[in-house]
Amino acid sequence: MSAREDFYRGYVKGFEEGLNKAWDDLIGLTTKGFSPREIQVMAKSKRQSIGDSVKDRKKEIKEETGIDLITRSSSRQPSVRVDHGNAYLIESMFVTRALAIVNELTSDGTRALCILRSFPGNYQDALNPSVSSVWLTKHESGQFGDFQVLSPSEMGRIVTETRSFMKEAEGRVVLLEGVEYLIVQNDTNGVLKFLQTMLDQAVTLNGILLLTVYPNTLDEHTLSNLKCLTGGTL
Template sequence: MQLESFALEKGCTYVIKEKIPNRAYRIFSDAISQGARGLIVTRIYPPKLKSKYEIRDSVIYWLTNVRMDIAIRPKDLEELSFKLEKFILANEGAIIIIDGLEYMITNNDFTTVLKFVQSLRDQVAIKNAILLISINPLTVEPHNLKLLEEEADYVI
């Protein structure tokens, strides 16, 4: 896999609009290869994700209702928020990617998920981390997409 070199600014949130999270994972992999500690929140089954995007040395949480050690239920945003905050505090300058925001929205409501993003954005800024949110713009109402974009430092 050829990595896309992309200069990321620490303490920032990026919304990456794409149908499939390929670009977001290229950016994530590039940051990991440069020494950043990474955490992934995904709808993709982790063994498949690792194979497809050549992911190594990253914490992975799978958004699913299947009970597994690495699974987080999409309705349990409080638990997810706690795990992300703990990771950010322990790994200053870390990079986090979320590619399952649409799934979180369908299992909660948009306002609840937006509040989750707002809180996470603040933690990222405080600890000089980087947050990548990959979202398919066709799956979110335009008004809601605009609200999400307003929470980002950069929209790609």
């Protein structure tokens, strides 16, 4: 068996085991008389603990085999090729793909700011220490738990926050998830102008702007405009 085939066999096996465990946990909750709301809360809590479970498993592997999957190599180069002073579009149904790209780009300690429509508490533990997140939501407060809140109706404030972040050092990364949400809460032309301003900031401050969108949620004209604004698709 080739090393490549061995890798993918192990990948599929781990994927299968993960699915089985997730369903077993869910079935276990449904047999204990919990209400749907209680099950939802407990399921979210379990999902937030995935990062800790992965870390524990990595420690076990290190103790059993001596293979260190915990320490990140500072010499490792990201497989994602991007240029400073540019913007890139990420088309995916899952924000985790964009966050994985952010992790690659910050593996050397580069700072990144993720502006997420998804609740960042579900993902923060899986991100590099140099990555911070804010929540894009209409929540009234400017803070929710450990996370700063930015309103979709305050695009000017988003511009200001990202400008301050990028000005501190060249090469910083900003990820924006929620273009569709911004369009719903505002209007398409206004959002495109806002994104053009964000791109201009990335260019003048030598940063990296990542925009993640969900396929089939934007009309063809809007998606074409986004592709024209950005320097490529990841």
